[in-house]
Amino acid sequence: MSAVPRSYKLTVKTSFPSQFSGVVEIELDLAEPTRSLTLNAAPPLKLLGGVLAAAGARHPVQSVSLSKTDELATLGFSEVVPAGPAMLALRWEGRLDEGGLQGYYRVACPPVDGEPPEFYAVTQFQPTSARKAFPCFDHPAKKAPFSIALITPVGLTSLSNTPEASRKPCSGAFEPSEVATAAFLAGEEGKLADGAELVAGADATGEWELVTFGRTPPMSTYLAAWATGRFDSASSSYTSPITGEEVPLTAYAAKAFQHVERGQARRALDTLAKVMPVYEKMFDLPYEMGKLDLLVVDDFEAGAMENWGLITGRKSTLLYDEKVGGDAALRQVVTTVSHEAAHMWFGNSTTLSWWNDLWLNESFATLIGEVVAINAIEPTWKVHANFIKFHRSDALRLDALRSSHPIHLSCKHESEVPQSFDHISYEKGSACLKMLMEVIGEDKFLAGTAAYLKEHKHACETSKDLWRALSAASGIDVEQMMDCWVEKVGFPVITVEEDGDQLRLRQNRFLSTGDPQPDEDETLWTVPLFLKDADVAAPPSVVLMSTRDLVIPRPGSLYILNAESRSTIRIAYPASHVSKLTAAAKSAGSKLSLTDRVGLVEDLLLLSEAGYTRTLPTLDFLSAFAPTETAFLVWAEIAAAFKRFADAWWEQPEGELDALRAFARTLFRPMVDKLGLKHLPQDDPDTRRFRALVVAAAAAVEDPEILAWVKQAFAGFLAGDVDPLAADLAMFIVGTAVKHGGAGEYDAALAMYRSAPSPQHQMAAILGLTSTRDMQLLQKTASMMTSGEAKAEELPIFLHGLAANPSSRRLVWAILQQAWPMLEQQYQGSMLLGKVAGTAVEAFSSEADAAAVEAFFADKDTTAYIQPLQQALDTVRSKARWLAREKDAVRGWLGEKGYLAGAGAGEGEASRDSAFAQPEDV
Structure with missing residues (x-):
């Protein structure tokens, strides 16, 4: 039957190391008379008792029917409960160590001085895991205010969505109320099961505190949040431009890890103080929770989570080390915090x-x-x-x-x-x-x-x-x-034909395989075309194209149909016009803006990879265009193109891979020489990023002088002497040093992983551990994932690193097949399961591998991860088609240009550890 929640009064007791219990009183409106009531509850919850008060009568829960598939609990009553307002009280218990990284779970802290390990506990509910922490109506539209209270051991910090309202010593017992009476709490009314502890009684094992928090505005269950543990904190605030009130901002992190003590939460806190007044002004709506906290969680499923008033996130998204963080890490923290803060309006209110x-x-x-x-x-x-x-x-x-x-x-x-x-x-x-x-x-x-x-x-x-x-x-x-x-799924490619002073345009769905079938190409998008003549300094005009074909006047000789890359489309210009645009892009004081050039290069590269055009003209384009380009963002796309080559060509003969690397070196090394190996005081942010990009790319394609610089930078990194450029390239330096080193470099990365002073060190160490070409060391890295040394949140990162390493791609797939039953159980209901499956599969580039993957999953229920799995398989098949279509032509081009050494260079066994990879996140 239909029941609408009007409010929640929720009390949760945390009994470390592994137990929690709770009582909730849910104010309801019952739409019709009923003898049953259904709401959400899922393991690890165990319902202990319930009672429904309505129309002056109490109706103990007589039975509970659980649906594990739908995560529903249907409560049965002995009499019909009338329609109208009602109050449902439920009590339950659960285990903190059985929910994975969802619901209410614990995180281990390192032991100190031989003491047993300490834990803290935190919630993660989005999208459907609130039901794993308390029984509720776990649907985003069923909003209601929350009044949350926590019973915790004395001396811990307790956090929730709203400011703390009161704190007082208690016995550890739940306080009775008009509905959740002492008899109900003691199991004398509405009892469904025995609990591991008597939830109503005093606990003699330690001293307790009851912490209550202010009532929230109406909100969805997935936004409720709380945490308890030994936390350090750093504080800031901002003044609301609307109310004039000061809003406290606080960053929390586990004391044992010393994140706050090292100052690593300061940048996230500063960002929050800057963006919150921006949002209030932008929307003319004040933030309304009274405070906003950031909590760093050392084992976390998502990147970050926008709980209203209590943003949670993993270390790499909320912590930044000013000494070794680098530009990419800084941008990740700033953009993550700003993104989550925006959710206080979009998603929360x-x-x-x-x-x-x-x-x-x-x-x-x-x-x-x-x-x-x-x-x-x-x-x-x-x-x-x-x-x-x-x-x-x-x-x-x-x-x-x-x-x-x-x-x-x-x-x-x-x-x-x-x-x-x-x-x-x-x-x-x-x-x-x-x-x-x-x-x-x-x-x-x-x-x-x-x-x-x-x-x-x-x-x-x-x-x-x-x-x-x-x-x-x-x-x-x-x-x-x-x-x-x-x-509608997909987006269009606009094909252009010149007809005198007119342009004939046609829209079709763009596919990475270049072969949309008639039933896949039925959508006609309303496409905003931003038309301009690059020879004329004037803003673009907008034309909406909503038909299959459209004829428009030619905007000028040097026309652009998607000025500044504003539309979500690809443009396929005639080859003659591509030549004109390329010449204009190369000229001093280019007539093409930065975003025009980014769009031009991206369209040309992706059209050729998908088969809409051939690859050889694109290689010629790169040879002619790249030496004159000076913008980081354009070079980022060029570097990405070489990475996509590497991902598709990784099992081709060694001579061809050497030739591709040689070609890439002719593009990247001159840029390194131009920019140098030191950041300069006058550099703007993009110049620093540009230098880091081309240095990393030159090392990736095995430029010997740059590899020597990487070795030196790695030694400095280990000694704590981190050059600013090396800080920007920390992950790449450690990965490259281990790849081209031996056991010593691997052991250094392992030591760094085990005692990483910052999330940037830890990410760099993981990349190092997954970059070695030594199979015994790769097996050692793999064992870290299966032994539990690697945290649950790190498993996709380890897998990504191993899948990016040609030496271990097949090892990753073997591990996944062997461990799949365990992974399904560990990540049931988690977004990580799809990431794990997709990461292990998408590195392949042959139809045979795609078929083998399909055969493995053929007898499995893939409902929870079918999208990322199918997307990974499509990625594999796109690469396989590109390779089959162009590998012979590319081999010939490399030979013609002098990059392919020796007559037999294209023959022989493929080397799976030789494909070059471009840097990511630099």
């Missing part, structure tokens, strides 16, 4: 009605939190240009796969939700919103957004609610324009 609109949460937080707000606080970061390369590119690469999905999801069962947290829900959605913002203007876009947030404050919404608000602000029919982008 205004919430999706169901998970099929996940994009409303994540796409907005990505666009507003990682672009608009960052542009306000870090104006030198060129975030709008970076968005093209590092957000839109990720979106289009995934959306080009046959197995992609629409932004607006089709979630038939809750078990499908975790796999939907992908580049479509985040990056493609944000790219489409940015495209819309470019059409209507940022001011109107933000005005419509603010109106949308105000209208739906404390409520739930759908895509149509957003379109109505933006239509009202802009005066155009936003739904008509955007519906196809949100409801």
Whole structure:
């Protein structure tokens, strides 16, 4: 029957090392008379008792029926309970060590002076794991206020969504109330099972405190949060530009790990203090939780989580070491904190009605939190240009796969939700919103957004609610324009034919295999074309293309149809026009803007990889264009192209791989010589990033002088003498040093991993441990994953490193097959399961491997991870088709250009440890 929760009064007792118990009183509206009530509950919860008070009568729970598949508990009563207001009280217990990284779980701290290990406990509920911590109506639309209290051992810090309201000593017993009476708490009423401890009685094992927190606004269950442990803290604040009140900001981390003591939480806290007033002004809505905390969690499933008033996150997203952090780590922390802070409005105050609109949460937080707000606080970061390369590119690469999905999801069962947290829900959605913002203007876009947030404050919404608000602000029919982008899978490639003074345009779905079938190519997108003549200094004009074919006047001789790469599309220009654009891009004082050049290079490379054009003209283009290019973002795409070559060609003969490396060295080494091996005081952020990129790329393609520099930098890194450039390249330096070193370098990386003073050290150490070419050492690394030495949150990182290493790609697949039953159990209901499967598979590049993977999973229930698995298989097949189509031509080109040494260089056994890889996150 239908029941609507109106409020939760929740008390949770944490009994370290492994037990928790709780009592909840849920105020309800019953829609009709009933003898049963269904809500969500899932292992490790064990329901101990329940009673429903309604119309002056008490109705003890007589029975409970559990559905493990649907994670539901149906409570049975002996009499019919009348419709109307009611109060449900439930008590339960669970184990902190049985929930994985979901629900309410514990995190171990290192032992001190021979003492037993200490733990702290924290929640992670998104999307559907609140039910693993307390029985509830675990649906995002069923919002209700929460009053949370925690019973914890004396001396610990307790945190929740709102400020602490009171703290007092207690016996460890739950306090009785009008509904949860002493008799009920003692198991004398509504008893369903015996508990491991008497939840109503005093606990003689230690002293206890009862900490209560203020009542929250109405919110979804997945946003409730609490934590308890020995935490250090650092504080800041900001003054609300709307209310004038000071809002406390605090960063917490486990005292045992010394993160706060080392000052590593300061940058995240400073970012929070900068962006919160930006959001209040932007939306004309004050933040309303009274405080905002950051909690660093040392074993965490997601990157970070936007719990309202208590943001949680893993070390790499919330901690930054000023001495060795480097630029990429800094940007990750700043953008993560800004993204999660944006959720205080997008997702928390205004919430999706169901998970099929996940994009409303994540796409907005990505666009507003990682672009608009960052542009306000870090104006030198060129975030709008970076968005093209590092957000839109990720979106289009995934959306080009046959197995992609629409932004607006089709979630038939809750078990499908975790796999939907992908580049479509985040990056493609944000790219489409940015495209819309470019059409209507940022001011109107933000005005419509603010109106949308105000209208739906404390409520739930759908895509149509957003379109109505933006239509009202802009005066155009936003739904008509955007519906196809949100409801349909994929995106178009616009093919251009020149016909005198006219251009004939055609739109078709773009696929990474270049072969859309008729039933896959039925969508007609409403495409904003941003037309300009690069010879003329004037803003672009906007034309909406909503038909298969369109004829337009040629905008000029040097025309561009997607100016500044504003639309979420690819453009296939005629070869003659590509030559014109290339010449213009190469000329001194290029007429093509930075984002025009990024879009041109990306389109050319991806069109050739997919088979829309041939690869050899693209190689010629790189040879001619790269030496004159001086922008980091364009070179980042060039470096990414060589990595994609390496990923596809990794099992080709050694001579061909040597030839590809030789070709790459002719491009990257001159840039290293131009930029040097030292950061300079006058460098802007992009110059530093550019230098780091080309140095790492030159080392990746085995330039001997740069490898010598890496060896020296690694020694300095171990000695604590970290050059600023080396700090930017920490992960790559450690990985490269171990790859080209031996047992000594491996052991140094292992020691660094076991006593890493910062998350940047730890990530660098993992990359080192997974980069060796020694099979015995690789087996040693693999054993760390199966022995438990590697934390659960690190398993996908280890797998990613091993899969990126040609020497261990097949080892990863062997490990996954052997460990799959354990992995399914460990990550049941977790988004990590899909990441693990996809990571192990997508490194392959042959149809035979794709078939073997399909055979392995043929008899398994893949519902919870089918999307990332299919996407990985599509990635493999895209590479296999590219390789089959072009490998002979590429071999011939390499020989013709003099990179392929010897007549027999293209023959012989392939070397699986020889493929070059480009740096990531530099």
